[in-house]
Amino acid sequence: MVTTSHTSLVGAHSPQTLKRTESTMKLFYKPGACSLASHITLHELGATFDLERVNTDEQTTESGTDYRTINAKGYVPALRLDSGDILTEGAAILQYIADQNPAAKLAPAAGTLARAHLQSHLNYVASELHKAFSPFFANSTDAEKEAAEKNVKRRIAHFEEVLSDGRDFLLGDTFSVADAYFFVVASWSRPTGIDLSAFPRIGAYLERVAKRPAVQKALAAEGLS
């Protein structure tokens, strides 16, 4: 059977047998990059999807496609939907795929205060924490990296405070797409050598999230476990 945008998002929860087809949704990713958050979320949803690795330096994909024809912005993630539409920007992708399967509870309903809190976390991760790491992925001086490390720690301290009431996840007891994104970005502290030992709740949180089967599957598929 040919998958549709609906069935492919609920594949593992559907009694129907789904096959990968030309119209199967596809995530364009780079191992360990912010696209990993979308990848984790697709596994959390039990979605049927394909993956295509991108070489952003050369702007090519593993099948030899010019990546600029997929995403003119040149970066990952990009999600090609069953319809052929391409969605870019991690926060938009995460919310769109979560909304296709509300029963998975990866995002509160649109229009609610809880959803605004989710968007607040997503926006803070995207515009403040994610970008604070940028000097580590560029040709930066030691002084620039030192300043960046301070910025990262200041932003991580905000999340240590969020977790201070004993909650397991950013919105409370339930894992959401904000956790997928924050987990990925906070985990960059390891390859960049940023010591987070001053943030014990973040340390425990990263261990907790890393144990999720969806996270394990995504890490393995990206060759990171």
Ligand SMILES: N[C@@H](CCC(=O)N[C@@H](CS)C(=O)NCC(=O)O)C(=O)O
């Ligand atoms: N605003 C974009 C930023 C995406 C982004 O920064 N992607 C990085 C990886 S985390 C990337 O592909 N950079 C190009 C490169 O690594 O060459 C989003 O939130 O999706």
